[in-house]
Amino acid sequence: MKPTAFPRQDARTLSDDGDEFSFCSTCAFSQACMAEGMDKRSLMDLHVLVEHIGPFHAGDHIFRVGDPFEAIAAVRAGTVKTYVIDRDGREHVLGFYLPGEVIGLDAIDGETYPCNAVALDTVMLCRFSFPKIAVLATRLPGLQKHLFRLLSRDIGRAALLAGDWSADQRMAAFLVGLSRRLAARGFSPNRFQLTMARTDIANYLRLAPETVSRVLRRFQKDGLLDVDRRELELIERDKLEDLAEPVLRA
């Protein structure tokens, strides 16, 4: 018997959190909807269908290929990796999701998830039942606009993989991209953790793990950054941005 995706049994209910309007401040989904012009009343409609779930621990699966699609989820804390296994048994990393970002969007046009999602560290989520949020979106243009924007942003991010960029350019674009996304959520843009393994980065960037290792080392030797195990500090951000520029603007 296959376990249900996004188990609801460990969901904390709204009442556990006290104040209905601050409890999801780290979830960022509703914040963005506010920015799209949603009012407080609509926000409350949104909040009643949110479930906080987690924690998931490193290696825990959030959903798997073929699980029935019932919900999308905003990452509140931690990092989620999505991937597929091709028919030759090789893993392909599709993306990493940081706090504030939404997983499950690529399942919208099907009835099951097209990929696996796994926690890379301790992950907390805000679960949104998709049928419910879709109905709500028909009433709330701000919500609909936000959903569309999330979708198109996800599609655009694939451009990082296309193109015949060098290993240096890919790596720089990856780091700058992470940095910007973290900064957008209020984290330090220049000092952060690589929560994913080198092999995952390599797989995502379509490089060999050894190449990732070497490029990071060379970047360090050249004073562009400082890396110690998974701890990372960007030193010469400008130079990294320059390297990444042709990739990120594609």
Added chain:
Amino acid sequence: MKPTAFPRQDARTLSDDGDEFSFCSTCAFSQACMAEGMDKRSLMDLHVLVEHIGPFHAGDHIFRVGDPFEAIAAVRAGTVKTYVIDRDGREHVLGFYLPGEVIGLDAIDGETYPCNAVALDTVMLCRFSFPKIAVLATRLPGLQKHLFRLLSRDIGRAALLAGDWSADQRMAAFLVGLSRRLAARGFSPNRFQLTMARTDIANYLRLAPETVSRVLRRFQKDGLLDVDRRELELIERDKLEDLAEPVLRA
């Protein structure tokens, strides 16, 4: 003064063609809509907003980056190449459009075309005013469905470029892809013309022109195909399909 994209002055009007229901049989757009369950009456609505334009000759531009988006167009005859020029002045070929395929779809979410479209040989088009067809689509689910399908198909085709496939795999996938698309329009699947230059193929596949040349030559030496200048015949179709398989199923 910038010339208007899709000049309407050389459009032939409906009445020039005699029978309203057969005149656009080569355009294939309406055929596909029929297949999506559209009835004859609806098809007539569609036909009254079609304009036949052309001929465009090799090198003629159909639209350019920044031209106001007014219409999509189905290729009736010939081949269209779309491309952009990056800010370093380098050309990037985005795609080739064969008879029966639709150009301009990527402009839908903006108000101008995001790329250039140029005729590679003598091109005839069916022009559809987009505002008009969009309104019509709200009444005709078959049309809307077809438009959505065209869009998602276009997005999916980008997968050929992503992935770190070998030159052989890319080339095979390109040829098999062309062959299938031509076959779908009733052309011979195994004997056709490469209407685009080697440099365009190379650019599209992100290979050096010399590599394209060499791979074709080797395929010929190995008996997979026969190529003479731009004339092409696929001999061992199966082997090419095998080579292309991992690329095309991605």
Added chain:
DNA sequence: CGCGTTCTTGACTCACCTCAAACACAGTGG
């Protein structure tokens, strides 16, 4: 401590790119 996993490092290999030159063909003009 031993053990497994992740990461690093070095040596080697290879596919593809780059550079350079020859070639084929179309169009042009003498």
Added chain:
DNA sequence: CCACTGTGTTTGAGGTGAGTCAAGAACGCG
């Protein structure tokens, strides 16, 4: 009719970026 020119294509020689293979190092964990 034939050079002349330009563009597109082919071919060869050489270089190189990144993959592969293999071994070692650093840490986390039982």
